[in-house]
Amino acid sequence: MQLTITKSELLKPKPDNSKLGFGTIFTDHMFNMDYNPDNGWYNPRIEPYTPILMDPATTVLHYGQAVFEGLKAYKTDSGAVRLFRPKDNFKRLNRSCRMLCIPEFDENFVFDAMKQLIVLEKDWIPGAPETSLYIRPTVIATDNFLGVCASHTYRFFIILSPVGAYYAEGFNPVKIWVTKNHVRAVRGGIGEAKAAGNYAASLYAGEEAHKNGYTQVLWLDGVHQKYIEEVGSMNIFFVIDDELVTPMLNGSILPGITRDSVIIMAKKWDIKVSERLISIDDLIDAHDSEKLQEVFGSGTAAVISPVGEMKYGDRVINIGGGKVGPVAKRLYQAITDIQYGRAEDTMGWIEEV
Numbered sequence: 001m002q003l004t005i006t007k008s009e010l011l012k013p014k015p016d017n018s019k020l021g022f023g024t025i026f027t028d029h030m031f032n033m034d035y036n037p038d039n040g041w042y043n044p045r046i047e048p049y050t051p052i053l054m055d056p057a058t059t060v061l062h063y064g065q066a067v068f069e070g071l072k073a074y075k076t077d078s079g080a081v082r083l084f085r086p087k088d089n090f091k092r093l094n095r096s097c098r099m100l101c102i103p104e105f106d107e108n109f110v111f112d113a114m115k116q117l118i119v120l121e122k123d124w125i126p127g128a129p130e131t132s133l134y135i136r137p138t139v140i141a142t143d144n145f146l147g148v149c150a151s152h153t154y155r156f157f158i159i160l161s162p163v164g165a166y167y168a169e170g171f172n173p174v175k176i177w178v179t180k181n182h183v184r185a186v187r188g189g190i191g192e193a194k195a196a197g198n199y200a201a202s203l204y205a206g207e208e209a210h211k212n213g214y215t216q217v218l219w220l221d222g223v224h225q226k227y228i229e230e231v232g233s234m235n236i237f238f239v240i241d242d243e244l245v246t247p248m249l250n251g252s253i254l255p256g257i258t259r260d261s262v263i264i265m266a267k268k269w270d271i272k273v274s275e276r277l278i279s280i281d282d283l284i285d286a287h288d289s290e291k292l293q294e295v296f297g298s299g300t301a302a303v304i305s306p307v308g309e310m311k312y313g314d315r316v317i318n319i320g321g322g323k324v325g326p327v328a329k330r331l332y333q334a335i336t337d338i339q340y341g342r343a344e345d346t347m348g349w350i351e352e353v
């Protein structure tokens, strides 16, 4: 396959890097590639960023056959551009594809095409502290057919967005609502895929959380509504009695790349790490017996995001006096230092563009 590159004649103005939010601004170009059963994946191309024209009967619009990824390009002080564990994102995307009956793609080819797109858009990578270029690879089903079955045709696209912090709170603690009324996913479903539908399933409870003054929802398992799963935009960690605890991957939790990095780093620092079932009752007990030291989330968009308050039914749990705990602080520093080239990458996690 040969990648073609068509440059835009009209370049957009770049945003003020000191005022970036998340996911509202897009660069001048995008990557596109199509699939049909005769050609397999074909016509890979970088071209001007344009809307996708769709028939109203397009499968993805009706049945949500869509998967995506999120990764970031970071600019170092010397102007180099770094990616953090990017191949893991493409591996996970192919895994999500398999789970939604979408044909797999050549990870190395797409990785290379993405790098060329980033090179073309390098002036869009913001340089202000803690900003980056968010990369969103996405695959959607494009048949025009209302029958419920896997599409025969697909579009793979990658768009880029200069971003700041995901949460308005930045690195300050966020407030999390533990929902009793809704579930995000069940084992045997597609909870561990990065599928669009999982995010659609999270919206109603998200609105409920917002109305009550909370930033995000913490999901409990779909069967017993007892065991802690994830936050939806991030995985969740607890420091209980000096042990770092996170729900084990059980089929309905997204296997986060930042989650994995946190576990590896903490073990390297000789922090005791436990991936296990943890119930909301265990967590409340830990809080009541003053053993709950820290709560934080991890994700590409959220990085490390401290949690200062959780609400479950009538119980409000305050964590760490609303301050950022030492483990979250250390992890945030260590991970962002590697990403921004302030520290040596001893783990082989960085790919330079």
Ligand code: COI
Pocket: 069, 070, 071, 232, 233, 234, 299, 300, 301, 302
């Ligand atoms: C990410 O962390 O990249 C995500 O995809 C989470 C959210 C923005 C959907």
